[in-house]
Amino acid sequence: MRIVLLGAPGSGKGTQSKLLVEKYKIHQISTGDLLRQAVATGTELGKRAKATMNAGQLVSDEIVLGIIQERLSHPDAKSGFILDGFPRNIPQAQALDAMLARMGQPLQLALLVDVDSEVLMKRLTGRRNCGSCGAIYNIYFSPPKTAGKCEKCGGVLQHRSDDNEETVRKRLTVYQQQTAPLVSYYKAQGKLRTARGVGAIGAIFKNVTDIIEAQIRPLAAVMGQIEQASAARAKAAKAAKAAKTAKPAAKPAAKPAAKKPVPKKAAPKKANKAAPKKAKKAAPKKAGKPVKKAKAKKTK
Numbered sequence: 001m002r003i004v005l006l007g008a009p010g011s012g013k014g015t016q017s018k019l020l021v022e023k024y025k026i027h028q029i030s031t032g033d034l035l036r037q038a039v040a041t042g043t044e045l046g047k048r049a050k051a052t053m054n055a056g057q058l059v060s061d062e063i064v065l066g067i068i069q070e071r072l073s074h075p076d077a078k079s080g081f082i083l084d085g086f087p088r089n090i091p092q093a094q095a096l097d098a099m100l101a102r103m104g105q106p107l108q109l110a111l112l113v114d115v116d117s118e119v120l121m122k123r124l125t126g127r128r129n130c131g132s133c134g135a136i137y138n139i140y141f142s143p144p145k146t147a148g149k150c151e152k153c154g155g156v157l158q159h160r161s162d163d164n165e166e167t168v169r170k171r172l173t174v175y176q177q178q179t180a181p182l183v184s185y186y187k188a189q190g191k192l193r194t195a196r197g198v199g200a201i202g203a204i205f206k207n208v209t210d211i212i213e214a215q216i217r218p219l220a221a222v223m224g225q226i227e228q229a230s231a232a233r234a235k236a237a238k239a240a241k242a243a244k245t246a247k248p249a250a251k252p253a254a255k256p257a258a259k260k261p262v263p264k265k266a267a268p269k270k271a272n273k274a275a276p277k278k279a280k281k282a283a284p285k286k287a288g289k290p291v292k293k294a295k296a297k298k299t300k
């Protein structure tokens with residue numbers, strides 16, 4: 001399963017990605033997460049990206065494409081992925097298409113999570129992430145039971161440095177100018193589907209998975225059936241080959257079984273052989289005796 005999740009900052013792509021990862025056991029690749037990691041660990045790349053991220057602007061294509069290329073070259077990417085926050089503009093989308101074509105694994109679906117801009121502002125400025133397990137909360141829509149504390153693991157909740165109102169406004173403008181054109185890009189490829197991203201998280205997720213099932217699963221199911229059929233053919237061929245090679249081995253096993261009746265059959269043969277011998281010997285005796293008896297009777 002190879003999916004791009006499209007949507008404005010705050011549309012809930014990250015939340016939906018995490019649920020999809022759980023359901024379909026595939027990897028989420030978030031350029032935002034990878035960049036934040038680089039900033040937190042203070043790598044050279046992180047230092048270069050930090051100021052741009054805090055200004056709500058897009059990090060250079062050169063940096064982001066380098067990150068993505070490296071991540072997609074990991075063996076686990078072959079089993080499928082959800083791209084979250086990438087691509088962010090047309091050149092990135094074109095570069096992604098080229099990379100996936102080289103890997104022989106074209107994109108299957110671009111799923112837009114669609115949310116109105118006034119909702120986005122509250123979602124972004126109210127967003128809090130757990131620093132330990134990554135769980136996402138919102139102080140307006142889904143606050144934790146204890147302020148600042150993760151309900152799942154007790155970790156400390158963090159407010160992203162680029163989730164302040166001024167930066168959020170810039171990020172939304174950048175989205176409209178640079179990322180929104182990707183909707184037309186993927187529509188032209190016939191890969192775009194849209195899910196309303198407003199309401200309960202579970203209901204949005206149901207909508208998202210329905211789209212995925214309709215778009216990708218039928219193909220996956222057919223591929224699964226083809227694989228099963230060819231596996232069954234291979235198994236049958238292997239069993240037939242094993243049966244052929246097993247035949248000579250079965251012969252010696254059959255021989256002792258065949259030998260058993262031989263002594264039984266041989267016994268009567270011996271008896272038969274013995275019988276004539278006895279008969280031969282007995283014959284003259286028997287023949288002689290009646291003669292004597294007969295003679296005796298006659299003499300009486």
Ligand code: AMP
Binds near residue numbers: 057058064084092
């Ligand atoms: P996100 O978590 O996806 O909202 O990303 C946070 C910030 O990381 C963005 O505002 C950008 O500065 C940067 N960023 C993430 N992904 C990309 C990308 N594909 N291209 C350029 N910049 C990105």
